[in-house]
Amino acid sequence: MAKDPVIVVGGGLAGLSCARYLHDSGLEILLLEAADGLGGRVRTDVMDGFLLDRGFQVLQLAYPDAKRILDYEKLALHSFVPGALIRTQRGWASMIDPWRRPGKCWQTLFNEVGSFSDRLRLGRLRWSLRGELTSLTSSDKTTVDFLREECGFSQDFIERFLRPWISGMFFDEALETSAAFFQFIFKMLASGDAALPTDGMQAIPKQIAAGLPEANIWLNSEVTRVDTHHVTTQSGDTIEAAAVVLAVDGRQAERLSGIALGNVEFGATTCFYYAASHAPPIGKTLALNGQGTGPISNVCVPSNVAPNYAPAGFSLICVSIRGSQRRRENLEREVESQLRNWFGDATDSWRLLRRYDIPHAVPRQKPGTFPSALPSELSNGLFICGDYRDSASIQGALESGRKAAEAVLQRIG
Numbered sequence: 001m002a003k004d005p006v007i008v009v010g011g012g013l014a015g016l017s018c019a020r021y022l023h024d025s026g027l028e029i030l031l032l033e034a035a036d037g038l039g040g041r042v043r044t045d046v047m048d049g050f051l052l053d054r055g056f057q058v059l060q061l062a063y064p065d066a067k068r069i070l071d072y073e074k075l076a077l078h079s080f081v082p083g084a085l086i087r088t089q090r091g092w093a094s095m096i097d098p099w100r101r102p103g104k105c106w107q108t109l110f111n112e113v114g115s116f117s118d119r120l121r122l123g124r125l126r127w128s129l130r131g132e133l134t135s136l137t138s139s140d141k142t143t144v145d146f147l148r149e150e151c152g153f154s155q156d157f158i159e160r161f162l163r164p165w166i167s168g169m170f171f172d173e174a175l176e177t178s179a180a181f182f183q184f185i186f187k188m189l190a191s192g193d194a195a196l197p198t199d200g201m202q203a204i205p206k207q208i209a210a211g212l213p214e215a216n217i218w219l220n221s222e223v224t225r226v227d228t229h230h231v232t233t234q235s236g237d238t239i240e241a242a243a244v245v246l247a248v249d250g251r252q253a254e255r256l257s258g259i260a261l262g263n264v265e266f267g268a269t270t271c272f273y274y275a276a277s278h279a280p281p282i283g284k285t286l287a288l289n290g291q292g293t294g295p296i297s298n299v300c301v302p303s304n305v306a307p308n309y310a311p312a313g314f315s316l317i318c319v320s321i322r323g324s325q326r327r328r329e330n331l332e333r334e335v336e337s338q339l340r341n342w343f344g345d346a347t348d349s350w351r352l353l354r355r356y357d358i359p360h361a362v363p364r365q366k367p368g369t370f371p372s373a374l375p376s377e378l379s380n381g382l383f384i385c386g387d388y389r390d391s392a393s394i395q396g397a398l399e400s401g402r403k404a405a406e407a408v409l410q411r412i413g
């Protein structure tokens with residue numbers, strides 16, 4: 001390289017976003033990634049023709065920073081039906097977004113979960129979030145307190161619909177996540193679809209990386225030491241840098257920088273993928289556990305949404321587990337027994353493809369931490385980004401990467 005590059009440590013969405021903005025602004029970059037591929041927590045394995053995302057996740061198309069950096073058309077996105085099916089003691093109840101799917105309004109308004117007033121409260125919440133996001137910042141509390149005290153939802157509606165739905169997004173069954181963050185995500189879900197790229201979620205980091213020079217991305221390059229102008233890798237090489245950006249998760253960033261950063265606790269999940277010759281009858285919707293018992297948090301059929309997720313003649317079923325249940329000794333057996341209870345004998349022929357245990361899925365977004373006002377520069381020449389510095393999401397990772405790039409450009413650009 002002609003001059004010292006800006007070294008970005010970590011090739012997840014935050015590091016890739018940072019590297020892309022720096023590269024597009026004309027700076028020399030070098031991206032060092034410890035793993036054998038890019039994407040961090042957004043990776044996809046291919047197994048027997050099935051696309052297995054490492055844990056169920058979706059792209060919310062309304063995310064401002066995703067719209068900014070991604071080419072949605074090239075990702076060939078496929079949308080879920082907005083809303084959910086809820087498994088109750090009596091069967092399935094449909095909770096489809098009536099603003100975006102008015103045809104399904106009737107089933108949603110008059111099902112057994114919650115009351116008619118709860119539907120009106122949901123509408124009021126949606127209406128109250130139509131303005132600028134800055135209007136959310138005045139005060140913050142836990143999501144569960146916000147739902148009870150400010151929105152006034154009934155206990156039944158919270159327990160059978162809101163808790164399973166929200167806890168599946170935040171991996172936080174107690175709903176202690178920041179209410180301001182919940183409102184942001186709710187607004188995103190109300191404003192645009194949740195979608196899967198044709199080639200799996202890892203197509204997102206791959207698309208960002210395609211705008212970077214391949215030679216300046218080093219995989220299998222774990223960084224063991226950093227200071228403001230040097231980076232040392234596990235193989236013992238020390239590389240000089242114009243500036244260093246730490247785009248690793250919070251625990252790694254604390255270790256490498258030697259600075260306590262806080263907010264580095266994670267929500268956990270486990271995910272099972274099954275192959276079946278016939279999909280369970282849940283269409284393109286997320287099926288939620290509204291019973292409050294059993295290990296399952298939610299089930300979906302990615303191949304119903306994006307057909308490429310399964311080879312011809314097969315369906316791919318994705319089962320996510322409640323964080324509190326994931327350590328159970330007989331988890332697999334209990335999951336299969338609950339699936340049988342929900343979908344009948346047909347599940348006996350489902351084939352388990354793979355199980356993913358993800359102890360560090362998303363950082364806990366505590367009340368008072370959204371939107372983030374954390375600086376991108378840790379010390380003179382050492383910069384930092386990652387979802388735990390912004391919001392625990394794809395949006396947060398992309399945004400914090402962009403902000404770190406802006407800070408680098410301001411300092412040395």
Ligand SMILES: Cc1cc2nc3c(=O)[nH]c(=O)nc-3n(C[C@H](O)[C@H](O)[C@H](O)COP(=O)(O)OP(=O)(O)OC[C@H]3O[C@@H](n4cnc5c(N)ncnc54)[C@H](O)[C@@H]3O)c2cc1C
Nearest residue numbers: 010012013014034040041055057058223386387393394397
């Ligand atoms: C199961 C699951 C479901 C999710 N669902 C959603 C969803 O539906 N919607 C949503 O918006 N978000 C979702 N998320 C969250 C989203 O995926 C993350 O917020 C985002 O990907 C974090 O990106 P990041 O770049 O900040 O961190 P990471 O992806 O963790 O990237 C950090 C990178 O740094 C690398 N690294 C670490 N240490 C070193 C080192 N010493 N040297 C070099 N490299 C190093 C790692 O290998 C990794 O590639 C989900 C996450 C999971 C796990």
